Amino acid sequence: MKIVFHPDFLPSYIYDPAASAGRLDYALRELQQRYPVIIPEPCLEEDVLRVHSLNHINYVKSYHELYPIALLAAGSSIQAAQIALQGEFSFALCRPPGHHASPTSCWGFCYFNNIAIAVQSLIHNKFIENALIIDFDLHFGDGTSNFYSLIPQVDYYFIRGTSPPAFIKNLTTFLEGKKTDIIAVSAGFDRHHNDWGRCLKNEDYYHIGELLGAFAQKHARGRLFSILEGGYNPQALGEGIISFLGGLESSIKLEQTGK
């Protein structure tokens, strides 16, 4: 497991809940104690252009403090995807989030669609032919869904469910019989029981990690990367991330002991 993180993600860059001061501090402290941290480069405009119109890029550019950090978040996603390509799991602790960013518009604290930019970079470079994007944020990733609605090689799945058992059952059912070149996870933690969604507990995030990790080992060539989306209670966010990554890690250990 590797964490992709840049210190420039810490300061607030705009006025919204995803950009709030101190949001990532708890998560970073916990992650640094457990995993190696890789510092990403910003992505290039050509990477963004695979997903967004030039007009949209110019709109984001007009917010001077936002544009460099949006490029860095997309760059951290590409970096996380490249780590996964080598067969190691990864998590990008980045912001702004991306799943509400469509090709020509955005909302919901998102500007560039980080996960789509990362997946398109792998497809463009012929590293993969197809991908599965799983989104467990509280909110439907309309931006990701819009972008991939006409691209059959990439499947976007938003997990629904009003209780933890229903949520996990829906994920399990969806994964049955699937196979993919890589699994990309839009990891939002605003469904945490101590966040807006008041639903999933830490053990549920662990279980989701176990399921996705085991799926990646068996049906996605051992490749999985995850990118932060929502999550607005700093402590719940940190605990959710640690639980999810712990579940992912446990699936690797199970594979190694042959169970």
Ligand SMILES: [Zn+2]
């Ligand atoms: Zn959300």
